[in-house]
Ligand SMILES: NC(=O)N[C@@H](CC(=O)O)C(=O)O
C-alpha cells in the first residue's frame with residue numbers, strides 16, 4: 001500500500017448541508033476540520049461548490065477476473081469503481097473458475113490489494129460451481145485471508161429450500177450473510193423479458209414478477225426460522241417491496257430475533273430508472289436479470305428505497321463482451337455496466353425527485369451497505385479521527401455518458417448518450433486520491 005499524502009480539501013459542504021469546511025486528511029484519517037494552520041500539506045483540493053459524502057460501497061459488482069478478462073479485470077473494474085466514487089466493492093463469485101473455494105477468493109482479494117484503488121472483497125459462492133446442489137466450503141472461505149462474509153450464487157438462485165436452509169445455518173455460525181438472487185427457475189424457463197405487455201407485443205418469453213416474489217417470501221421466512229441473515233439482491237418488483245415491508249414487521253421469534261435485524265435488500269440504479277418500454281428497440285443492451293419492469297414497479301422501488309424498506313443501492317455492474325451483446329436478443333447475455341453511472345442515476349431518480357437528500361444518498365450508497373457487510377472502516381461519519389474514505393461530488397454538474405470514455409473494458413452501458421446530473425469529482429481512499437476529474441490517480 002502506498003503511503004497516504006497529507007491533503008487539504010478546501011471549502012466542502014459535508015453531506016451537502018451547512019457551511020463549507022476545510023478537511024485536513026493525514027495518515028489515512030480525517031485529522032482536523034478547519035485547521036488554523038496547514039504546514040506540510042502535499043496537495044490542496046479546491047472543493048468550492050462540492051459536497052463530501054463517505055466513499056460508496058457496492059455490495060454487488062461483477063469483475064470477471066478470473067476467466068473473462070477480455071470484458072473486465074480487477075484492475076479495470078477497480079478503476080471504474082474509483083471513478084464512480086466507490087472505496088469498496090464486493091466482487092461476485094460467478095467467475096471462471098467460480099469463487100467457491102479459498103484459492104480463488106484469496107486470489108481476488110490479493111489482486112484487489114495490489115491494484116489498490118478500492119477494497120475488493122470477494123463474495124464466496126454458496127454452492128459448488130454455482131450448481132445449487134452441494135454447499136461450498138463456506139467456513140474455509142470465511143477463514144481465508146479474504147475473510148469472506150457474504151456468500152451468493154448470484155446469476156443463479158439457491159432454489160432448493162433445504163440447501164438454502166443449510167446455507168443460512170452455516171453462514172449464521174460464521175457471522176455471514178447469504179445474498180440471494182431471487183428467481184424461481186421453474187417459473188423463468190426460457191424467460192427473456194418482464195412478463196407483461198411489452199414482452200407480449202414483442203413475442204418474448206416472460207419472466208414473471210412472482211418468480212422473484214415467491215423466493216423472497218420463502219427466504220424471509222426461512223431466515224427468520226433459523227435466525228440467520230439474508231440479503232436480497234437486485235429487488236425489481238413492487239410485489240417484492242410489499243413482501244419485504246411485511247417481513248420486516250413480523251414479530252420477533254422465541255429467541256428474540258426480529259426479521260428487521262436479519263433482512264436487508266438492494267436495488268440497482270437501472271431498476272430505479274429504466275422500464276420495459278425500452279425493449280421496443282430490441283437492443284440487448286437493455287437485457288438484464290432480473291429484467292427491466294414497469295413504470296409502477298420503478299415508482300414502488302423508489303418509495304421503498306426512500307422509506308428504508310430497501311436498504312441500499314448496489315450496481316450489479318455486469319460487463320459483457322461486444323459479441324455477447326451485439327447479437328440477437330435471445331442469444332445476448334443479461335447485464336449492464338453500472339459503477340461509473342450509479343451516483344448520477346441515484347441523483348436523477350432519488351434526489352431530483354425530492355425522495356432523498358444527500359444525507360440519504362450517503363445512507364443508501366455508503367453507510368447501509370458498509371453495515372450490511374460488516375466493514376468497520378467504510379461508511380463512517382465524516383468526522384475527525386475517522387478513516388479518510390470519501391467522495392467529492394459536484395451536485396450541479398451535468399455530463400453525457402460515452403461508453404468509450406468509461407474505464408471498463410466492456411461497453412454495455414444502457415445510458416449511452418444520456419445527459420445525467422451530478423458528477424463524482426474526487427474519490428479519496430484511505431487518505432489517498434484515487435480518482436480526480438475523471439482520471440484514475442495510480
Ligand atoms: N444481472 C445480470 O443480468 N447478470 C449478471 C448476473 C446476475 O446478477 O444475476 C452477470 O453476471 O452478468
Ligand SMILES: [Zn+2]
Pocket residue numbers: 154155156181233234289290
Ligand atoms: Zn443476480
Ligand SMILES: [Zn+2]
Pocket residue numbers: 060062092154155316318
Ligand atoms: Zn449480479
